[in-house]
Amino acid sequence: MRRDTFLKSLAALAAAGALPLSAHAASAVKMMLPANPGGGWDSTGRALGKALLESGAASSVTYDNKGGAAGAIGLAQFVNSSKGDPNALMVMGAVMLGGIITGKPPVNLSQATPIARLTSEYNVFVLPANSPYKSMAEVIAQLKKDPGSVKWGGGSRGSTEHIAAAMIAREVGVDPAKINYVAFRGGGEAIAAILGGNVTIGGGGYSEMAEYIATKKMTPIAVTSGQRLKNSTVPTLKEQGINVEIGNWRGVYAAPGITAEQRKALTEMVAKAVKSKSWAESLEKNDWTPAWMAGEQFANFVDSEFASLRATMVKAGMV
Structure with missing residues (x-):
């Protein structure tokens, strides 16, 4: 069989899904x-x-x-x-x-x-480095006082950090419908907003925030896991009396x-x-x-x- 004929036959077989895995591997x-x-x-x-x-x-x-x-x-x-x-x-x-x-x-x-x-993966909630707040307890105190004044930043509506924010509000006695959640199109935009101090508190995957936590550009205040993450000192929400656990x-x-x-x-x-x-x-x-x-x-x-x-x-x- 001529080489060009063979290649055409191979392409036809691939398109039909008739090739073995070894052929698909390329x-x-x-x-x-x-x-x-x-x-x-x-x-x-x-x-x-x-x-x-x-x-x-x-x-x-x-x-x-x-x-x-x-x-x-x-x-x-x-x-x-x-x-x-x-x-x-x-x-x-x-x-x-x-x-x-x-x-x-x-x-x-x-x-x-x-x-x-x-x-x-579990999410972490962080504060901008220049935040007037130092802990989740302080954020919750402000949330109870004036829900709209606490601007939560994270991924799209319906993201795990959005759901976690609503669950936190419910658990501390605040109407979840009153939370001020700012949705971003991706983790990069949310991180930029947190670093710029444009939100009160930000949420996202721990891996996305790790670099900024390590360089102290963000202050971690809670994780959404049931237990503390390996090699991490960040407390869980449950440790802080907020019965919320959600994974991603x-x-x-x-x-x-x-x-x-x-x-x-x-x-x-x-x-x-x-x-x-x-x-x-x-x-x-x-x-x-x-x-x-x-x-x-x-x-x-x-x-x-x-x-x-x-x-x-x-x-x-x-x-």
């Missing part, structure tokens, strides 16, 4: 990051891309940042432009579920294909309309990447907890999380 992956640069989804997607390359699971990875509406804008683009593409992946997570519940966008996660949950997980979805074989190949490709040294280094660097879950188990988990998150948000007065 895929040129297109990664949708439904947030602006600098946040958790951005860093997760780029860390996964690096692991895909270094493990040999992909030949190249390109990234497309499309922030806004808790990931719904990126999700809409992904669903509408990637149909049947066996090399397309999108980073998503708990924040996207919250955004769908509050924003009710015309697209839904059910239109894309679940691949795997990757990590879990992240995962990846594939395009709508791919075949079962293509889904299996993508899942195996991501599984290979998360076993790499590169991924282990990213987990350590960002203080992410590995939380691998794939296939129908992951799809069922997302459905369960959606129902649970909706119930929490209704209870917190957000829906």
